[in-house]
Amino acid sequence: MHPGAAKLSNPPVIDPRRTLTLRDVSEASGVSEMTVSRVLRNRGDVSGATRERVLQAARTLGYVPNKIAGALASQRVNLVGVVIPSLSNMVFPEVMTGISEILEDTGLQPVVGVTNYAPDREEAVIYEMLSWRPTGLIVAGLEHSEAARAMMAQAGVPIVEIMDIDGTPIDSAVGISHRRAGRQMAEAIIAAGYRRIAFLGTHMLNDHRAKKRLEGFEEALAKAGLSLADREFYSGGSALLKGREMTEAVLGRCPDVDFLYYSNDMIGAGGLLYCLEKGLDVPGKIGLAGFNGVELLDGLPRKLATMDACRLEIGRRAAEIIAGRPHQGIVGGEVIELFPTLQPGDTIRR
Amino acid sequence: MHPGAAKLSNPPVIDPRRTLTLRDVSEASGVSEMTVSRVLRNRGDVSGATRERVLQAARTLGYVPNKIAGALASQRVNLVGVVIPSLSNMVFPEVMTGISEILEDTGLQPVVGVTNYAPDREEAVIYEMLSWRPTGLIVAGLEHSEAARAMMAQAGVPIVEIMDIDGTPIDSAVGISHRRAGRQMAEAIIAAGYRRIAFLGTHMLNDHRAKKRLEGFEEALAKAGLSLADREFYSGGSALLKGREMTEAVLGRCPDVDFLYYSNDMIGAGGLLYCLEKGLDVPGKIGLAGFNGVELLDGLPRKLATMDACRLEIGRRAAEIIAGRPHQGIVGGEVIELFPTLQPGDTIRR
């Protein structure tokens, strides 16, 4: 075939439904693709007249730039991956709020991936995220599969592990010490004079943070010569309802316990409602405490003792690290510890 | 410069931190890039031995494919955009669950964008989503800015508007009729003999679905010769607490109301707790109802009357439309109406 001979298999029919490209805008406005690109990105010098003409053309055509091509060409992707275990318990949505808040005026966009507390899901989600070459990655927790750790370490972008700092981060970390949080809560409970203390929480195969809190909690009990009077676990279902059921079970088994420590506020709230209904003397005869500091508690008949997990702040700080990194080059290794405050509420004697 | 002369400005230094490409794997395993590509995508015929060698090389290098380049070349993007107003009220996370469930075994990945009920945010998020050329887009609601509608109509991919069907969809829609839901609830309340009915809900500038429910509700009241005895609105803050406060306000203003209709379960739950604390006779002297059918209600002292919004099913159906579309070509225009069921619970007389 001689040069210039058209390939006939694919005639240049103008498909009206074909998605538009820069070239379409360029032709419609009579300038080069490059100029259109410049206008659409507000980059470089373009005369006011040309700019208007191009914008007008883009608008009438309904052109939406193809970021895939743009990202490939510029080697810049305005995405930040956020990998979290779940969206259904109020804690991560609040972290997301903190992240979005900071990213909003940086041109970066968070992209969420959910792992359901499954390590292999997490690995898959991280792989998927990294394959889009994001500007940075925010991942909940410090525990990951070997492969996941390797991928993140290799990725060449800032990685921020959030929520927890009891462990060794790959790059940066923002969080609280759950072990310490558990310890602190135990100390407060003991100081208030409670002695027969039960724990109620999730099955913690993969909820490392809940596990660490419990460890810290038991550690502090041990130091005071105490140990858990009872423990009860659940998984799935309505947390509020589970809290009730578990509380009933514990109180049935050990009528003499004088404190119930819940691994999260939701089941704690269920337990609180149960105790109040049964007419138990809270916090006189029996005390209760949860963890997280969720907003919901404000509407309860009595304020559950809890510990704020600094979720909003964690999100903010993590986002700041990612947004700030380009300026500072590859520094890495930042670890930010936040300190949750104990909110005694009305369910611990004072 | 004669052909073949090397450009000296960018010498081929091997940067160890440079992110890997197919070529690296190809060189490490001694086959062409194409073969590596085939192995990594499980596409085409590759001998077992080669496959192993390639996988081995990829694994040791820690290679993560670049989907940006892949997507540009193949014109296929395994992403489904999901645009929702908020993550913080339990309803959208459940929709997400339904979506993920279906997409899980299709190789498609949901990507979430949050609009905070702001139309201009929504427009921006939709633009951003479409610029990644996703396989499809799921958007909450039928009300969008003119520009947003135009973009979606132009996009050339399946668009599914969810939650609501009272209006004209751009392409497909999956949801319930909120107007009808409001009407039905009003009818049930009237049938139970309540007459002095108050409404408590969000400020609904941009919550079109809540507004439609209220419209349907008032419509049915009017048909029975009734009208709202009182109304109270809120925005922001802890919904449970707001529910309490609003209930107190309404009962203070109109002590003789005999029914409280809440625009969502969370404030309804707050109201219920308030009424129970005050020792009001529920549902004898005063009835209550919410909307959504959230799981939380199961743990309350009494079951709040509500209406399930079919959130899980909406997510599933929407995802199915997107996942199924490639097979059916461009058919479009599917509208799936789901029918919420009234759950009278313990807060409506029977």
Next chain:
DNA sequence: CCAATGAATGATAGCGCTAACATATGGCGT
């Protein structure tokens, strides 16, 4: 008047991958 300047625009060459086609290789029947 002309070189030097700067603003505005254009031409060219990829980014890292995959579709589509081209080519090698080996087994088989005849």
Next chain:
DNA sequence: ACGCCATATGTTAGCGCTATCATTCATTGG
């Protein structure tokens, strides 16, 4: 031996943008 086919692998040409450098053209000062 030959051709034929299937299987396995390689080559080529983009995908739609942007970085980079080149070019054009009006201005300016000497």
